[in-house]
Amino acid sequence: MLNVSIYRYNPEVDSEPYMQDFQFDAEGKDIMVLDVLEKLKIQDPTLVFRRSCREGVCGSDGMNISGKNGLACVTPLSAAVKKGKLVIRPLPGLPVIRDLVIDMTQFYAQYEKIQPYLINNTPAPAIERLQSQEDRAKLDGLYECILCACCSTACPSFWWNPDKFIGPSGLLQAYRFLADSRDTGTEARLANLDDPFSVFRCHGIMNCVQVCPKGLNPTKAIGHIRDMLIRTAT
Amino acid sequence: MANIRTMTFDAVIVGGGGSGMRAALQLAQSGYKTAVITKVFPTRSHTVSAQGGITCAIASDDPNDQWQWHMYDTIKGADFIGDQEAIEYMCQTGPEAIFELEHMGLPFSRTEEGRIYQRPFGGQSKDFGKGGQAARTCAAADRTGHALLHTLYQGNLKNETTFLNEWFALDLVKNSDNAVVGVMALNIETGETVYVKSKATVFATGGAGRIYASTTNAHICTGDGIGMALRAGFPVQDIEMWQFHPTGIHGAGTLVTEGCRGEGGYLVNKDGERFMERYAPNAKDLAGRDVVARSMVLEILEGRGCGPDGDHVYLKLDHLGEETLNAKLPGILELSRTFAHADPVKEPIPVVPTCHYMMGGIPTNVNGQALTIDSEGNDEVIEGFYACGEAACVSVHGANRLGGNSLLDLVVFGRASGIFIEQQLREGIDLKDPSEADLEAALAGLNHLNDSTGGENAAVLRAELQTIMQNYFGVFRRGDFMQEGIAKLAALRPRIKNVALSDKSNAFNTSRIEALELQNLFEVAEATAITAEARTESRGAHARDDFKERDDVNWLCHSVFFPSDKRVGKRGVNFTLKTRDAFEPSIRTY
Numbered sequence: 001m002l003n004v005s006i007y008r009y010n011p012e013v014d015s016e017p018y019m020q021d022f023q024f025d026a027e028g029k030d031i032m033v034l035d036v037l038e039k040l041k042i043q044d045p046t047l048v049f050r051r052s053c054r055e056g057v058c059g060s061d062g063m064n065i066s067g068k069n070g071l072a073c074v075t076p077l078s079a080a081v082k083k084g085k086l087v088i089r090p091l092p093g094l095p096v097i098r099d100l101v102i103d104m105t106q107f108y109a110q111y112e113k114i115q116p117y118l119i120n121n122t123p124a125p126a127i128e129r130l131q132s133q134e135d136r137a138k139l140d141g142l143y144e145c146i147l148c149a150c151c152s153t154a155c156p157s158f159w160w161n162p163d164k165f166i167g168p169s170g171l172l173q174a175y176r177f178l179a180d181s182r183d184t185g186t187e188a189r190l191a192n193l194d195d196p197f198s199v200f201r202c203h204g205i206m207n208c209v210q211v212c213p214k215g216l217n218p219t220k221a222i223g224h225i226r227d228m229l230i231r232t233a234t
Numbered sequence: 235m236a237n238i239r240t241m242t243f244d245a246v247i248v249g250g251g252g253s254g255m256r257a258a259l260q261l262a263q264s265g266y267k268t269a270v271i272t273k274v275f276p277t278r279s280h281t282v283s284a285q286g287g288i289t290c291a292i293a294s295d296d297p298n299d300q301w302q303w304h305m306y307d308t309i310k311g312a313d314f315i316g317d318q319e320a321i322e323y324m325c326q327t328g329p330e331a332i333f334e335l336e337h338m339g340l341p342f343s344r345t346e347e348g349r350i351y352q353r354p355f356g357g358q359s360k361d362f363g364k365g366g367q368a369a370r371t372c373a374a375a376d377r378t379g380h381a382l383l384h385t386l387y388q389g390n391l392k393n394e395t396t397f398l399n400e401w402f403a404l405d406l407v408k409n410s411d412n413a414v415v416g417v418m419a420l421n422i423e424t425g426e427t428v429y430v431k432s433k434a435t436v437f438a439t440g441g442a443g444r445i446y447a448s449t450t451n452a453h454i455c456t457g458d459g460i461g462m463a464l465r466a467g468f469p470v471q472d473i474e475m476w477q478f479h480p481t482g483i484h485g486a487g488t489l490v491t492e493g494c495r496g497e498g499g500y501l502v503n504k505d506g507e508r509f510m511e512r513y514a515p516n517a518k519d520l521a522g523r524d525v526v527a528r529s530m531v532l533e534i535l536e537g538r539g540c541g542p543d544g545d546h547v548y549l550k551l552d553h554l555g556e557e558t559l560n561a562k563l564p565g566i567l568e569l570s571r572t573f574a575h576a577d578p579v580k581e582p583i584p585v586v587p588t589c590h591y592m593m594g595g596i597p598t599n600v601n602g603q604a605l606t607i608d609s610e611g612n613d614e615v616i617e618g619f620y621a622c623g624e625a626a627c628v629s630v631h632g633a634n635r636l637g638g639n640s641l642l643d644l645v646v647f648g649r650a651s652g653i654f655i656e657q658q659l660r661e662g663i664d665l666k667d668p669s670e671a672d673l674e675a676a677l678a679g680l681n682h683l684n685d686s687t688g689g690e691n692a693a694v695l696r697a698e699l700q701t702i703m704q705n706y707f708g709v710f711r712r713g714d715f716m717q718e719g720i721a722k723l724a725a726l727r728p729r730i731k732n733v734a735l736s737d738k739s740n741a742f743n744t745s746r747i748e749a750l751e752l753q754n755l756f757e758v759a760e761a762t763a764i765t766a767e768a769r770t771e772s773r774g775a776h777a778r779d780d781f782k783e784r785d786d787v788n789w790l791c792h793s794v795f796f797p798s799d800k801r802v803g804k805r806g807v808n809f810t811l812k813t814r815d816a817f818e819p820s821i822r823t824y
Binding site for chain 2: 010011012013038041042045046048049050051052053054055056057058059060074076097098099101104108112115116117118120124126127128129130131132133136139143144146147177180182183
């Protein structure tokens, strides 16, 4: 039997959050953490978490699994159970709505701040805008972000300044548009980021890189943005 | 009741996936007050899981490609019950819709010339089936749905669409004219119910693959729009037509794109034989999905399946080389390693046909207007009510959808619905307000659930429903089995109606949502079952052991399921093309 300890909090019932222990029989199978939660929800229908695609592409089920942020649907028990125990908490640093569901408003607000859409005010051609394979390759490792918030909620700089520091996810997306050969908004984008907090609160701790379930590297993207800001300033 | 809050919009779209966000974008760009109600944050919608691409004759791979060839393939793929007018519109308008997405920033993969990369997909041909395999599916690696969905969300942010994220639509609100005047919706975070009033209500609620035990579909694909339409007394069309994707990962159900076979992968049985050569000598592994899925099941039934239980076949990719796989199919490598514990660079992926797509849905015209059928058998527009995407049956997929046509359907008809509603709004829409009783009616289901005492667990009932559908209404169907399945569903109905809701709390109560979703799933399942039993022929995805042949005399038509008396009617297929003579039904081989 596996001991599963889950963070519980229902604002209508509980004065404060607590950890609840469940016993779970995985029948020796290396199933995903999401499968465990689904089965526990049959036992206790009040257990609440988000989920959708169950294959690691929608970004719904980011949570803190035995101390590390990740997606429950692609985290097998073999990677999550430590000393016979599985500990599941909500992603840290943002307000909890209920159980494992966090309020992501601040996270999304930072995403919106970077103008996450292509800017190109030149008249569009009758077909697609051409882009070389080399230029397109510059977007690899950037566009795949699924907005799960595993990175930003693992970032101490984001914990301290979630209202002012864009955070790794938002900055990865900022660079996705800066790096796009079709985007003509570079100057305005950099001006929008040129303050002491938006980018420069990143201290290169690299928790974001360690936890990203898609294997992306926000720290590297932030480095590129820093370089661009410094070049623009000189 | 009198104190229920009302929010008013010009247009409300239910569903934040590809078609919903494309419709919303169109309306928001024109300055109309537009809201999207979505039960998950928009980028969590199931469009995100689409992999291989979006099929469209943009003449990148082949400068001589023609949208008419794509039209021919689609009509043939549909086994001739797709509406030809709608297919013509989709294939002709497609390039414009694709280029718009590219201009919005969709990060398509590229050719050496810098154009959008296109790959071969099943059922594609040049020159009306006479010129060999075409490569017509536009791709962003194998993450096209993700790229498309994020691009559309970004476009909507730019145009300030109102998003009611994590809100669940409960039921349609109808006025005394039987016109739709919005929806009753539940804010999942707070539990508040709100009447969202609108001059145009668009259902972009996606599919319902979760009626089956084994599906590529996300947990959220529970047919909420179909459930709401049926409860409102509106019919659904061709709902017996369910696509089983040939390559779901054995055991997990997760999708492995047809693009794998497009890039040169192929299926083998336990003897290592490339068996599709026997079933489809020309197209082989790129025959229509229904054809490939049936061939796989036959291989398994005849004892040539792989694995200790002989219950799957293998998809072989290793001969393509690591470099190609990393460049073209990076997401598949990830999924296979995670869910099949197989590294496609070195070993084959265990795959099995898995429920994937609902060809049927709410009947609409090319403007997205939802239709019902009057007593004389004529189409009648339901005022105020629209549908697009997988929830709709416009019908471009007929009895079998071609790979890559789903994303095209989403953007073309999401856009078309938006354009038409814009025009209607400009001309002025005047619908009667609903009465208190009308609002009350849209809350009845929720109230019943909230009052529940006892009853059975939603997850347990759902599993039972899924097992019935899987066992009695799968890849191969037979009348006597289906009658048994229908009887089992009938017995399940009262139990699902009385599903337990032990947790009555308001804040983010996902038990309540799952109970409501279960009721929607049931409506879809029952309509599927009754209609499948009624269609006494084999066509496209609907394959019957007791009626093995296509019957064009009796069944070259849409089925229409009427919920009030659970009757199955027929509706003519549109054979009127604007640009040429219609394609007459012919024998469908690959």
